[in-house]
Amino acid sequence: MPSEPNHVLEFPGGYTRSTGPVIGRFLTELRAGRIVGVRTAARKVLVPPLEYDPATGEPTLTTPDQTSPEPSYDFVEVGPAGTVREWTWVEEPRKNHPLDRPFAWALIRLDGADTSLVHAVDAPVKAMRTGMRVWPRWRSDRVGSITDLECFVPEVSTIVATVRTEYTVTPGAALARYLDALTREVFLAGRCPTCESVYVPYRLSCPQCGSVIEEELEVGPAGTVTTFAINNLPDPRAPQVPFVSAYILLDGADTPIIALLSEIPSDQVTEGMRVRAVFEGGTVKWFAPEREA
Amino acid sequence: MGNRCAVIGVGQTHYTTRRRDVSMAGLVREAALRALEDAGLTFADIDAVVVGKAPDLFEGVMMPEAYLADALGAAGKPMMRVHTAGSVGGSTALVGASLIQGGVHDRVLVVAYEKQSESNATWALTTHLPFTSSLVVGAGGYFAPHIREYMRRSGAPDHIGTLVAVKDRLNALKNPYAHLRIPGIDRAMVESTPMLWEPIRYLETCPSSDGACAIVLSSEHAVTGTPAWVHGGAMRSEPIFRAGRDTVSPQAGIDCAADVYRQAGVTDPRRDLDVAEVYVPFSWYEPMWLENLGFCGVNEGWKLTEAGATALDGDIPWNASGGVLSSNPIGASGLIRFAEAALQVRGMAGEHQVEGARKALGHAYGGGAQFFAMWIVGAEKP
Secondary structure, X not given: OOOOOOOOOOOOOOOXXXXXXXXXXXXXXXXXXXXXXXXXXXXXXXXXXXXEOOOOOOEOEEOOEOOEOOOEEEEEEOOOOEEEEEEEEEOOOOOOOOOOOOEEEEEEEEOOOOOOEEEEEOOOHXXXXXXXXXXXXXXXXXXXXXXXXXXXXXXXXOOOOOOOOOXXXXXXXXXXXXXXXXXXXXEEEEEOOOOOOEEOOOOOEOOOOOOEOOEEEEEOOEEEEEEEEEEOOOOOOOOOOOEEEEEEXXXXXXXXXXXXXXXXXXXXXXXXXXXXXXXXOOEEEEEEEOOOO | OOOOEEEEEEEEOOOEOOOOOOOHHHHHHHHHHHHHHHHOOOHHHXXXXXXXXXXXXXOOOOOHHHHHOOOOOOOOOOEEEEOEOEOHHHHHHHHHHHHHHOOOOOEEEEEEEEEHXXXXXXXXXXXXXXXXXXXXXXXXXXXXXXXXXXXXXXXXXXXXXXXXXXXXXXXXXXXXXXOOOOOOOOHHHHHOOOEEEEOEEHHHEOOOOEEEEEEXXXXXXXXXXXXXXXXXXXXXXXXXOOOOOOOOOOHHHHHHHHHHHXXXXXOOHHHHOOEEEOOOOEOOHHHHHHHHOOOOOOXXXXXXXXXXXXXXXXXXXXXXXXXXXXXXXXXXXXXXXXXXXXXHHHOOOHHHOOOOOOEEEEEEEEOOOOEEEEEEEEOOOO
């Protein structure tokens, strides 16, 4: 970054400059929220407009048709959108730059123009690419200056949609009994009267045969690891990685439950390992290897 | 099985990480128009539209089929939506086929899609109720224990999953629509990637893709172009909390295969089928499904994979397209399997065509491996 100056040269109030007919019209249109170019004799639209055609050196005055023989400037409204033809990134904006955060200087070919306008693009660097479509962001207090165009911004291509629903939920008869039992550090299960399978958590009907389950029994709190995964993919809502998610068949049950297995390095977990529930705050904290008594 | 039904058009988008240039409507329309073009038809020739899609909460658009009706030319026509989790693409094709087989319609447009770049799938799959804690492990964390159990039971060597991961990505290099096209893919590359959900490595996992697939189904007298005839179709489900449920080789998969083989007159799938497009989102599911689908005996699946039987030049190529391991717009992934099976027997699979394919299996599964959908298509009329 440049050092702070120790000497300043500035004419009080600024210099006055005449715009001439072409640049004056361009700035006047900017003040009105429009962008115009001028059409040359070769039918090219120059944006920003110029008084003299750079291709020929002639004034950009044209004679539109036979009925109006007097030469005049053929101003054409262009844009307001355009396409980025070239761009460079400004990581550290300077004091007089149009934006106080990182931005791009770009050559923008406005729709309907044959030349490109230099202006700032306010977009993340990851969004910047040649060929991107940009639209002007206008200042509300326009004075007739190129800075009436605050900058250009990308087209709207994505929106953020809020997904949120609010519920009042109750656990239901079976789950309420199961959760109540957990507060007493007991796993409540149910036995199907027909197929005799023991289900945990406790439920009111057999998912296999549909029979009504009435017999309650306690299972666990010890059990056997049937299989497991070592999870290494972090998620803000998941336990710290690596963590082991295990299928545990509680003693006396016929369906495994999925639970966090802890208090053991993940690479020492094995299928068939004996584990026991660790309770905390009225629920299962995790399972841990069963210690020899 | 009712009236004869044929696939007469297939359309796919290119599968890719991000299709920010199109809306969901634009995405499905792209596939639909390609399927219609393949069939030489327009929306005006379609009697009904069936849309398949994974859970609404993935992209957070509730009942997207209603919003997509215009884009799919469904105005004034019957239109419905199918949802059976990951198997939905297959189920959608079967629902569409049933409308032809039942004599209700002559031409049905079937479309399935997912825009994973705008989806929050893992979050959507773990919106548990407040009474219990939930382990946020995603689909990989759910299936990894079942893969571990398969490895234990079968005694398969550790590198089998790697072989499938390489084989399917080599096939993907021949499929212009495939998402993962990895030049120089080999075992060393797969084995150098980290374990996400041990025993599943990064490159043994499917990608997250944006994409849509569409097919046009026709009754016999309305066929245009090159048909792939439906020889059989079946769906099965099973309760996920059933006692004694075998999560390695679910009974619903075995039953579904038996049903579709019976309809198609298949007695030995490895011999009677020429190619199979099977839903393999994690590489180890190839040997697991080889067994579940009866291509070999129990605990023998990995031997077929190891011997190269399922490679493009093997005796029963599996996932010549590159499969789910190479492209996974979830809702569409099942329909892509069904559509690729049809492309094979139509002789229109391009560089990944299995020479002389006459009969092919399309397969999809979903949920906790508790929903299955399968069809068999053939070059000849059934």
